[in-house]
Amino acid sequence: QQQVKQSPQSLIVQKGGISIINCAYENTAFDYFPWYQQFPGKGPALLIAIRPDVSEKKEGRFTISFNKSAKQFSLHIMDSQPGDSATYFCAASKAAGNKLTFGGGTRVLVKP
């Protein structure tokens, strides 16, 4: 059973455009939702995270939007740059330190 569904699988965006990745979860006990960025051959790195007591969190060009009633959250990458080309994973857990359930990943390609 896939508890966190991520879409799209891949995304191509022009430099300066907006990349949007969506995730939906099933388990209402989840209360920590991080996003990870992974470059080829490297381990994922934490990008930004949100808890359900807020609907939006912004860090630089990266924004998480969270809709608790719909059980959905999304990552927006504003002013996308070629250096943002990577695979992005959403994830969820029942608490910040507990084991994460990951979405399937989205490969983002930013064209110059």
Place this chain on the structure above:
Amino acid sequence: DGGITQSPKYLFRKEGQNVTLSCEQNLNHDAMYWYRQDPGQGLRLIYYSQIVNDFQKGDIAEGYSVSREKKESFPLTVTSAQKNPTAFYLCASSSLNRFTNYGYTFGSGTRLTVV
């Protein structure tokens, strides 16, 4: 610098061999995890441990074994019972304190290939 060290970076295994992947962290994290990543796919949990001398199976534990004798170390053994071991293996750690937690810290991975 604090972090997680995985070794080796590349590992080749012959059919029927057991191999052990190393994972060491100096972040003083309580919890450690092993994930498997196949090309173009997400991360699947193999095993995790929240305390020394205790660990739990994840979603795909068959054919793998772990130990947690020290807080800093969480080695993964890929046994001959794992029929399709070729993959990228990622180790991670995290604090269990909700107020000081900053999510998982991942190692740089070990790429295992069966030859």
